[in-house]
Amino acid sequence: QQQVKQSPQSLIVQKGGISIINCAYENTAFDYFPWYQQFPGKGPALLIAIRPDVSEKKEGRFTISFNKSAKQFSLHIMDSQPGDSATYFCAASSMNRDDKIIFGKGTRLHILP
């Protein structure tokens, strides 16, 4: 049973546009939601993370929106640039440090120059 559903699978956005990736989770015990960015042949890098006590977190061009009641969260990339082209993974975990982090299946983002 997949606990974190991510969409879309792939996304093409014009340079300067807004890229939006959505995730939904099932386990209400999750209370930490990171996003990772992965370039080909590299390991994932933590991009931004949010806890459920806030509805939005912004870091530069990257914003996470969180809807606790709907159990959904999304990543918005403003003014998307060709260098943002990568695979993005949403994830979820709980404060119980024995719990594993659960990843979505990833979104391959391509920004057209």
Add this chain to the structure above:
Amino acid sequence: GAVVSQHPSRVICKSGTSVKIECRSLDFQATTMFWYRQFPKQSLMLMATSNEGSKATYEQGVEKDKFLINHASLTLSTLTVTSAHPEDSSFYICSARGVGGQETQYFGPGTRLLVL
């Protein structure tokens, strides 16, 4: 901060040989390290979780005798692929979670294994 390194970055070996991959947390102590496997264009598949000084916990379907994990210190974990076969060829990535209630995992750069 929060840098995780892996060595080697790429390894080619013959079928039947064993390969060791090292994962180090460079600027923090990692009480827990994770080993993942990633196939092309797919998500990360957790193989095992290791806590410093104790035996690793393997995910269902992962052969513990084939994928030996050692977490001897707070900064080093190793994954040994024993008697490697071509189907073991993959991208192996480790991650580390620090002490002090940090739930964030920091990932290494990955190791590309090719078994001929």
